[in-house]
Amino acid sequence: MHALAAAPAVPAPLWLVDILHPLTLVLHFVAMNVLVAAAFVLATARSGEREIQRVAAGLLPSSFSMTVTLGVAPLLFLQLIHGERFYASSIHMAWPWIAVLFVLMGGYYAAYAVGGRLDKGREASLALRALPLVALLVFSFVLTANVALSEHPAAMAAMGTPGWNLGIGDTNVILRWSHELVGAVALGSLVFFVRGAFRRPHDADMAATFDRRGLAVLLGATVVAVLLGVGQLLVRPSDVGGARAGASLGMGILLGLLLPFLAWRYVRKPTLRSLVVVVALGLLVVVAKALLRLAIRARLLATAGVDAAPETNVDVGPIVLFVVMLVVAIVCLTWLVRVGLRAARTTTLSETP
Amino acid sequence: MFPVLSPEGVGLPGLIALIAVTHVFVAHFAVGGGMYLVTTERWGRKLGRPGLVGHAERHSRFFVLLTLVFGALSGVGIWFAIGLASPDSTFFLIRTFVWGWATEWCFFLIELTAAVVYYKTWRRIDDKTHMAVGWVYALASITTLLVINGILSFMLSPGAWHETKSFWSGVFNPTYWPTTFLRLGVCAFVAGSFGLFTARHVVADDDRRLVIARAGRWIVSGLVVAAACFVWTRSALPADAAGILERSLDGARGGVPLLATLYRLGGIAFGVLFLVGLVCAVAKPTRLPRAAALGLLALGLFGFGCAEYAREVLRKPYSVRDVIYANGIYRDELEHHREVGFLTSTPEAHLLQGTDDLAIGDALYRRQCAVCHTLDGYRGLDGLLEGWDTNRVGTFLTVMSKQDPARAAIWSSMPPLAANQREVDALRTWMLARLKP
Incomplete structure (x- = not known):
């Protein structure tokens, strides 16, 4: 309420937040892209494609957890800098905002249920397989609507009784949501190339199947994402004005169009080197997406006359604590991932006749 | 200026309570359960009893499903809910403790990855490495508690923060240590309760008896630690909160009758749990009916809900003592x-x-x-x-x-x-x- 005037200053230099926010957002996007692509492939796989279904279902639980957990940090930095607007937009759409959590939880458990059925050699119905994707569609729509509304203070100010105001008419949200979602499917499809590469030494046919599926999803989703992106540009060209947004957009388009071509080359002649290039390029597109997202927010707020650079009062001690713990976390995570990969390789070998 | 949501029916506090109590219960299980899992595995291997190791393995599936799915999402749900109900207080806390939460997030990442690796690598890596993964999980989850409790206890007793405005005085406030150990005790009893729940899947009677007795010991020891630390916490409470608690328990003017009710109901729930835990630890039954195990979990959740609610009531009229009132006014x-x-x-x-x-x-x-x-x-x-x-x-x-x-x-x-x-x-x-x- 009025108390905002007394809210404490940001206890960090803004340049540090400007580094950490996009960095953590990129990590979140990577996991989210894998999650959305896996959910898409699981829902669209034919009933006979058990192995494709099994791999997609196997990716879901951990990518779900990773997406949620990796999303905590960017959400934290978003609140740190844009708390006033983000809480206000959340309150405007309070009921959908709370309800989507339960939807997401249903999708999450459905992912486990599908995996369990397939692991036991049973069939998972299309309805069950589609549930994670449906949950993600609903969740991502409300999340996009919330973030978009928080970037349009004038639209919020004009809103009536809070609770159900999604702000759909004011914020170009449908195009934005569908573009980001389809883009996520495209980028996340790269995970099937990686799974194929793991499979190749033991089952070249199955690896080729993964590669083909990955390529088909990548190509199809890229075409749709480009069309939606063009639509967004035509509807609201001013959103991506300015040097930062323009550069990120240009980089995203260029790399995004190059990606299917390189992926096609990889599928024709799969080598580790070309896979690394494809995945690295995919990561760069994610970086461009994250930077574009933040640049658009900065531009929209600046256009709305919002000063999004709060006062700072740097407190070094807690920052040092965070940095040290981040290093500890990176060391632990590296070790854990190595253990996990070693186990995965062992399993694949032992499962091979 | 935030818009105001004024829902009828359960209201915002009801909504927050619903999400928060269940989340915090599961979050304590995530901490205590990690230690329970790895020590059970170690115990089973030491005794050379595959049945006990198998119990740890089955328990880990249940553990991952509950903590990673419900725990993680309801944790985000708390963020959502408090942002709706108390945006001012949430904003104040974010600005004050952003690096605390960022630090906690580092351990969330370790916790999550370790939980998945631990669950997925049973019999796929050597025992020593598998247990090392379990220990990494357990330590990471305890660290998340050490961090988040700094913020939770700050809301009840900011202490020297009022003068210093320092992150460290805020975290290491007067009730930090007592409530930290209290919560660790709670983690142990919650882990024991869940251990009793999954014990019925142990095939051999001998093994099941051992598991039930051990889960009982976790419940009893956890509750003893929690009770001792509760007394310690009472002595560390700010004077006005301690006064309210005392007057409430005495039924005196100026007390909050609800607080006394919560106190007693929570006491009864924990008392029953203690007795059941003691019977399991001493009598070592070979079976515990599913309904009874479920009932114990429900009782634990109920007692826990009373305790968390009482903590909220004790903090009133503030959301952060002497800084922001519960309605967001500084x-x-x-x-x-x-x-x-x-x-x-x-x-x-x-x-x-x-x-x-x-x-x-x-x-x-x-x-x-x-x-x-x-x-x-x-x-x-x-x-x-x-x-x-x-x-x-x-x-x-x-x-x-x-x-x-x-x-x-x-x-x-x-x-x-x-x-x-x-x-x-x-x-x-x-x-x-x-x-x-």
């Missing part, structure tokens, strides 16, 4: 609002130009009362005002709108009214209109 700005009016700085300021006192009163209710009260649902005003007359409404508003010592003795858990005389008069009109003849 204590330092109270006098300002009383001088120039509260609604003047809200989108409802235009109401003050007119003469519609009911509308002004309604706006004040929504901005200052609706965070805790509904009209006719949870903590409904209509019910609370039953039997009130003009005089009582007048006395109430006089007490709440003045720096009156009587307030502490009557409505001690309510934030004072931040309003000038014009607004108080309008609120009086609004309240009188709600009185039933």
Whole structure:
């Protein structure tokens, strides 16, 4: 309420937040892209494609957890800098905002249920397989609507009784949501190339199947994402004005169009080197997406006359604590991932006749 | 200026309580359960009993499903809910403790990855490495508790932070250590309760007996530690909160009857759990019916809910003691609002130009009362005002709108009214209109 005037200053230099926010957002996007692509492939796989279904279902639980957990940090930095607007937009759409959590939880458990059925050699119905994707569609729509509304203070100010105001008419949200979602499917499809590469030494046919599926999803989703992106540009060209947004957009388009071509080359002649290039390029597109997202927010707020650079009062001690713990976390995570990969390789070998 | 959500029915506190209590219960299981898992595995391997190791393996699947799915999402749910109900307090805490949360996030990442690797690598890596993964999980999850409890206990007892405004004084506040050990005790008893629940899947009677007895020991020892630390916490409470607790338990004027009820109900629930845990630890039964195990979990959740609710009540009228009231108004700005009016700085300021006192009163209710009260649902005003007359409404508003010592003795858990005389008069009109003849 009025108390905002007394809210404490940001206890960090803004340049540090400007580094950490996009960095953590990129990590979140990577996991989210894998999650959305896996959910898409699981829902669209034919009933006979058990192995494709099994791999997609196997990716879901951990990518779900990773997406949620990796999303905590960017959400934290978003609140740190844009708390006033983000809480206000959340309150405007309070009921959908709370309800989507339960939807997401249903999708999450459905992912486990599908995996369990397939692991036991049973069939998972299309309805069950589609549930994670449906949950993600609903969740991502409300999340996009919330973030978009928080970037349009004038639209919020004009809103009536809070609770159900999604702000759909004011914020170009449908195009934005569908573009980001389809883009996520495209980028996340790269995970099937990686799974194929793991499979190749033991089952070249199955690896080729993964590669083909990955390529088909990548190509199809890229075409749709480009069309939606063009639509967004035509509807609201001013959103991506300015040097930062323009550069990120240009980089995203260029790399995004190059990606299917390189992926096609990889599928024709799969080598580790070309896979690394494809995945690295995919990561760069994610970086461009994250930077574009933040640049658009900065531009929209600046256009709305919002000063999004709060006062700072740097407190070094807690920052040092965070940095040290981040290093500890990176060391632990590296070790854990190595253990996990070693186990995965062992399993694949032992499962091979 | 945030928009105000004023839902009826369960209200915002009810919504938060629903999400928070279940989440925090599962979060304590995530901490205690990690230690339970890895020590069970170690114990089974040491004794050379595959049945016990198998129990740890099955338990880990249940553990991952519950903590990673429900725990993780309901944790995000708490963020969502408190941002809706108390945006000012949430914003204040984010700005003050952002690096605490960022540090906790580092350990969330370790915790999550370790949980997945631990669960997925049973019999796929050597025993020593598998247990090392379990220990990494257990230590990471305990660290998350050490961090988050700094923020939770700060809200109850900021202590020296008022003078220093330092992150460290905020985290290491007067109730930090007692509540940290209290929560660790709770983690142990929750882990033991869940251990009893999954024990029925142990095939061999001998193994099952051992598992049940061990889970019983976890419950008993956890509750003993928690009880001792509760006494310690009481002694570390800020004087006014300790006074409220004492008066409540004595049934004296100025106490909060609800607090005494929660205290007793929680005590009964934990007492029953302690006895069952003791029977399991000593008598070592070979079976525990599923319904009984479920009942114990429900009882634990109920007792836990009472304790968390009591903690919330003890913190009232503040959301952060001596800084922000539960309705989001900063204590330092109270006098300002009383001088120039509260609604003047809200989108409802235009109401003050007119003469519609009911509308002004309604706006004040929504901005200052609706965070805790509904009209006719949870903590409904209509019910609370039953039997009130003009005089009582007048006395109430006089007490709440003045720096009156009587307030502490009557409505001690309510934030004072931040309003000038014009607004108080309008609120009086609004309240009188709600009185039933």
